[in-house]
Amino acid sequence: MSLGPARPPGTVALVDYGAGNLRSVENALREVGAAVVVTHDPEAVRRADRVVVPGQGAMPACAEAMRRSGVEAALREAIARGAPVLGICVGLQILFEAGEEAGGARGLGLVPGTIRRLPAGVKLPHIGWSPLRAAGPLDPLLAPLDGQYAYFAHSFAAPADAPGVQLLADHGRPFCAALARGNLFAVQFHPEKSQAVGLSFLRRFVGI
Amino acid sequence: MPAKRIIPCLDVKDGRVVKGVNFQHLRDAGDPVEAAARYDAQGADEVTYLDIAATLENRGTLLELVTRTAARVFAPLTVGGGVRSEQDFVALLHAGADKVSVNSSAVREPGLVDRLSAIAGAQALVVAVDVKRRPRAQGRPQEWEVHVAGGSRPTGLEGLAWCREVAARGAGELLLTSMDRDGTRAGYDLELLEQVCGAVTIPVIASGGVGTLEHLAEGLRFADAALAASIFHDGKHTVQEAKAFLRARGIEVRPS
Numbered sequence: 001m002s003l004g005p006a007r008p009p010g011t012v013a014l015v016d017y018g019a020g021n022l023r024s025v026e027n028a029l030r031e032v033g034a035a036v037v038v039t040h041d042p043e044a045v046r047r048a049d050r051v052v053v054p055g056q057g058a059m060p061a062c063a064e065a066m067r068r069s070g071v072e073a074a075l076r077e078a079i080a081r082g083a084p085v086l087g088i089c090v091g092l093q094i095l096f097e098a099g100e101e102a103g104g105a106r107g108l109g110l111v112p113g114t115i116r117r118l119p120a121g122v123k124l125p126h127i128g129w130s131p132l133r134a135a136g137p138l139d140p141l142l143a144p145l146d147g148q149y150a151y152f153a154h155s156f157a158a159p160a161d162a163p164g165v166q167l168l169a170d171h172g173r174p175f176c177a178a179l180a181r182g183n184l185f186a187v188q189f190h191p192e193k194s195q196a197v198g199l200s201f202l203r204r205f206v207g208i
Numbered sequence: 209m210p211a212k213r214i215i216p217c218l219d220v221k222d223g224r225v226v227k228g229v230n231f232q233h234l235r236d237a238g239d240p241v242e243a244a245a246r247y248d249a250q251g252a253d254e255v256t257y258l259d260i261a262a263t264l265e266n267r268g269t270l271l272e273l274v275t276r277t278a279a280r281v282f283a284p285l286t287v288g289g290g291v292r293s294e295q296d297f298v299a300l301l302h303a304g305a306d307k308v309s310v311n312s313s314a315v316r317e318p319g320l321v322d323r324l325s326a327i328a329g330a331q332a333l334v335v336a337v338d339v340k341r342r343p344r345a346q347g348r349p350q351e352w353e354v355h356v357a358g359g360s361r362p363t364g365l366e367g368l369a370w371c372r373e374v375a376a377r378g379a380g381e382l383l384l385t386s387m388d389r390d391g392t393r394a395g396y397d398l399e400l401l402e403q404v405c406g407a408v409t410i411p412v413i414a415s416g417g418v419g420t421l422e423h424l425a426e427g428l429r430f431a432d433a434a435l436a437a438s439i440f441h442d443g444k445h446t447v448q449e450a451k452a453f454l455r456a457r458g459i460e461v462r463p464s
Contacts, residue, residue, distance in 0.1 A: 057327070
């Protein structure tokens with residue numbers, strides 16, 4: 001997408017669906033100047049200038065919590081009205097149609113494809129810093145990440161040929177480390193835990 | 209494969225950093241948040257806090273420390289010590305820990321590993337295993353015995369079997385400490401590392417005994433990450449120096 005002129009950060013709705021560590025994402029967004037609203041209220045998501053869907057835990061539980069709370073509908077509206085949206089880790093995974101974690105999960109279906117377990121033969125979970133590489137021409141938001149190391153903590157991943165794939169990483173197989181579809185962005189790594197590289201990325205996201 | 213990680217470890221007691229030898233003779237080594245921020249600035253791949261007193265009265269102090277650290281440190285933060293329940297685990301994650309480690313409570317109740325792993329995924333759960341060499345019986349392979357309560361109590365559990373069990377129950381990583389080497393600066397117990405890394409398919413963090421940069425390189429031949437305390441606390445080496453040394457040895461580390 002064209003990034004256009006930078007806008008002030010405005011409000012970022014950080015979607016809270018009950019599990020895991022939101023605090024790290026919240027801290028990192030505040031560090032880069034965003035006004036963060038941690039919420040599971042669909043109305044707060046509708047009012048926000050930007051939406052961040054963090055992720056920790058299992059894809060089935062996260063997708064189900066988003067449906068039940070009504071945040072799924074608000075998220076779809078945010079994407080439709082052109083608000084920048086960022087999914088992180090499980091927040092990337094739930095955008096897909098389906099996942100094979102915990103016996104199978106139905107995702108939000110915003111991106112075609114299935115989330116699969118990384119292959120046996122490598123250490124799982126994939127925990128640590130892996131280099132990112134371009135899958136093709138890069139969106140300006142993601143371009144500075146090419147060649148950088150980012151912090152990962154996951155066992156499941158989107159396919160390397162996922163629609164909108166921008167950056168790849170490798171663990172047993174290449175997988176989708178970042179994607180961009182218009183104003184919808186998602187990353188498998190944790191920008192909030194990727195030190196300067198991650199903070200720069202979040203600073204660019206809140207400045208789109 | 210991800211880059212090999214360098215993890216400075218801060219033993220914390222009553223909100224302060226302490227360092228001992230063989231888990232004894234503690235001395236004050238400063239403010240944890242300042243130390244964590246310093247290591248973050250040096251490009252540490254992760255920072256670990258282990259609350260070695262871990263009394264119930266001090267849970268508030270630890271949570272407050274984690275909260276303050278998470279507001280300043282944008283590298284992964286692992287916190288352990290005295291985690292006895294789902295509530296303890298979740299409270300640390302909510303305060304800003306990215307991973308929580310359990311030790312004694314997992315031995316007391318192995319099912320806790322399964323339950324904690326289900327809460328936020330295996331990647332948020334580290335099982336810390338403290339082991340000590342058993343006298344080697346003639347014709348028998350070397351064995352290690354699991355100890356709990358800060359290394360003060362032998363459990364009778366055999367180390368390799370316990371590592372396999374917690375991995376199967378849903379641990380995301382093992383933090384493996386050789387009590388024989390801890391604080392001695394004599395190097396990691398490499399035989400232990402080789403055995404455990406061959407026994408499990410989850411990442412293993414090597415701990416106990418680092419005195420030189422060469423020791424880090426030795427441990428990372430087997431382990432996925434190297435945890436070290438005194439070589440960094442004493443200002444003997446920075447994380448950058450450690451990484452430059454490892455890179456020169458052909459070990460993949462993240463630039464810092």
